[in-house]
Amino acid sequence: xxxxxxxxxxxxxxxxxxxxxxxxxxxxxxxxxxxxxxxxxxxxxxxxxxxxxxxxxxxxxxxxxxxxxxxxxxxxxxxxxxxxxxxxxxxxxxxxxxxxxxxxxxxxxxxxxxxxxxxxxxxxxxxxxxxxxxxxxxxxxxxxxxxxxxxxxxxx
Numbered sequence: 442x443x444x445x446x447x448x449x450x451x452x453x454x455x456x457x458x459x460x461x462x463x464x465x466x467x468x469x470x471x472x473x474x475x476x477x478x479x480x481x482x483x484x485x486x487x488x489x490x491x492x493x494x495x496x497x498x499x500x501x502x503x504x505x506x507x508x509x510x511x512x513x514x515x516x517x518x519x520x521x522x523x524x525x526x527x528x529x530x531x532x533x534x535x536x537x538x539x540x541x542x543x544x545x546x547x548x549x550x551x552x553x554x555x556x557x558x559x560x561x562x563x564x565x566x567x568x569x570x571x572x573x574x575x576x577x578x579x580x581x582x583x584x585x586x587x588x589x590x591x592x593x594x595x596x597x
Contacts, residue, residue, distance in 0.1 A: 475597060489545075
């Protein structure tokens, strides 16, 4: 510690500004923690149970509840129907919400995209895709990419 103090003192005396960098960037307050992109079951024809087998989990890592009203979750495509928008919803302190692709009854822990219509209703590509989470202002909060057909999900 004494050596470091001497080096900093010498740098300051020489007119050098010392800036300390954090070891790693801070994690976002709301994070994508898992993308389950290959729903179980074969053959897979887009039944609601299969659609709900693909999902994204989002976690609030803070010590306060966060309103997700107007936040969006989307994949890499630019298709408008591949965007899920949260309605009035608050993610509790340290809680996780699961956003499932198919239809169902929304709860405090599970939201439903409401997709139906066979194999074209799936959101997440089975080999490669990216999930993007944006706040109500459109600012990117978090993303999670995967590129594998060897597993069915990605822990982010």
